[in-house]
Amino acid sequence: MGEGVQPAAGERPTAVLVAVRPEDRGDGTGPGTETSLTELRRLADTDGLTVAEAVVQSRPRPDPATYLGSGKVDELAAVAERAGADVVIADGELSPGQVRNLEERVGVRVVDRTALILDIFAEHARTSEGRVQVELAQIAYQLPRLRSDGRSMSRVGGGRMAGGAGMGVRGPGEMRLETQRRRLRDRATRLRRSAAEVARRRERTRGRRARNRVPSVALTGYTNAGKSALLNRLTGADAQVQDVLFATLDPTVRRISTGRLTYTVTDTVGFVRHLPHQLVDAFRSTLEEVTRSDLALHVVDAAAPDALDQITTVHGVLHEIGAGDVPELLVLNKIDIAPPEHVDALCRAYPAAVPVSARTGQGIEALRAALAARLASW
Template sequence: MAGAWLLGAETRATADERPRAVLMAVVQDDRTDEGAPGTPASLRELERLADTDGLTVAETLVQSRDRPDPATYLGSGKAGELAAAVERCAADVVIADGELSPGQARNLQDKVGVPVVDRTALILDIFAGHARTSEGRLQVELAQIAYQLPRLQGAGRSMSRVGGGRVVGGAGMGVRGPGEMRLEIQRRRLRRRAAGLREQVARLGRRRERMQWRRTRNRVPSVAITGYTNAGKSALLNRLSGADALTQDVLFATLDPTVRRVTAQELRFTLTDTVGFVRNLPHQLIEAFRSTLEEVARADLALHVVDASAADALSQISTVHEVLREIGAGQVPEMLVLNKIDVASPETVSALRRVYLDALQVSALTGAGINELRDALAGRLQEREAQRSAGTSGTPSPG
């Protein structure tokens, strides 16, 4: 069920009824890239995100224009249509396929009468519901604060912002009123909380670095499983290692890293399952989860899992590569594996293989190709270890 953080304290939905959402988007005339806001692929993903957060999508409105309206995101006519759709569908929330400014969200909310949020808020709400470990919860709260801070101003619209007349202490016109002072107190409280959270996350990150250093010192190679959300990363981890990590057919089922040991061809190595990526992953989340995402940057090999049954698999691969570059993991050697070949069409798999000639084909569900993948991972890691040893032996000792 969507949390109060997303919908606000009150909704029309009862306890046994899923809240209803209306999706909206602006398709910019100069945006032709697949997966841009408002495109079919992006809207399909937004609907899946809403479903993952416990929402039922009642209707979708799309407007084509040069750029979003600076005041209301949609044009005035389309905003009127949105209000009518909300009333007609008895919707509880409106979700924009894109990022809304605080003013746009506030103005639209005035017009439609229900909370208006953007894609970022929806993803943050999902993360809040899926974080299981203390570190995961800390990181999500940190991301939520980063999102909320610039939006605090709207919360004080009903308060007086400017002190008028004479007030206690002799202050006159132009001083800060109770509304503005309350907002400043809220900002200071959130900033203090964020500083504390960052220190806790950094402390946990340092502990993870020490564990990684011990594995490196003991020559235990590491593989980080990465990929688009719902590509089957956790299911693949289970197949390769015999683990029992959580697997669900929802987006962002895994937020907290899971590390397992695997032995293949007499080589022992670690497998780390990491959070999945998505188009336009909120920068607040990338920053908050940076220490976790950097598990990939510190790995000897990135196992990039692709949902071969996805119609936009190539676009998903590009999204993952973009995020990896952003977190400094773009140079980590990669092994690309096409998962879900049991349900993927042969034509789609062939098209992907034409672009990625070395990609392996597996099914985490049926086990097809798993033994070959395990051996291939061991082979790549042994090659890296041999290269590292050769480089070390050729380096003069200090002094």
């Protein structure tokens, strides 16, 4: 870790955000800048951090050595000192060299968006399957980033970020470093075997549903769009609902019977911009619930100012996991708090979308009817 000030017991660590924006106008207000930083702030808050300030630089591409230009690094160091920062979080993925150089110049620990998301996933995984998948993703991220002192960049939030806890084993020298790498690779091999067994069990369950001709619906969408709340409203389930990012990681499957139609609904992990590829790879078996489903129920936060961008992000991940051809029903959630003009614009862009409020129940009967119509061929 860097040489930053440690927070007092019970206090939330302080973070400073940093970003490079090719399109930024130089004042942190360029297109896309505020949206991305707002999301990074929410990620930091979810991980138990208090964001003090943000430093944004306009440049065509990040500096290969220090992410920011030299002058901006000096500004970042001054901001971090003034804020009493425990950590600096970059809104992008940093190379090991960039992390090392920034820490030397700024004097506090530096992590990137990927490490932050991995830490949130580690905190929120509840089942053994979820924990296996998260640890696999962490190892994939850590291996190329181990340093000669045995440190890695994972397990970084909720006080862990400033405290420097992690999976790395401290010890000097290249021999110690290679020993740590070997241990991580061996651990990953064992975890992959465990994940493969879980995937086989999941495949057998899917096979039974298919033989019994029970159609499957997979809830998908951006994180915090309200998927779990909608699952509860549709099924009477008790899935965890929190106003934080990635509140639910582990898939929840519920059965719905309406008249002659019976189908299953599965809640899946939410997405964000730049979802780490390590997580996509590790959660591939879970995400296959969408790939193997008969219908993807794509839940959108209609109150989000960047709802259209969120839809595009989700579609990109679905294509990446091979679910781009799964039939989709778009659901515009949170219409009870969304500005009417936002809902109208989304309905014009997606005429087949169903506006609902999982919180109040508004539009749920229309959604049930739309689901029945789409699954009528079963």
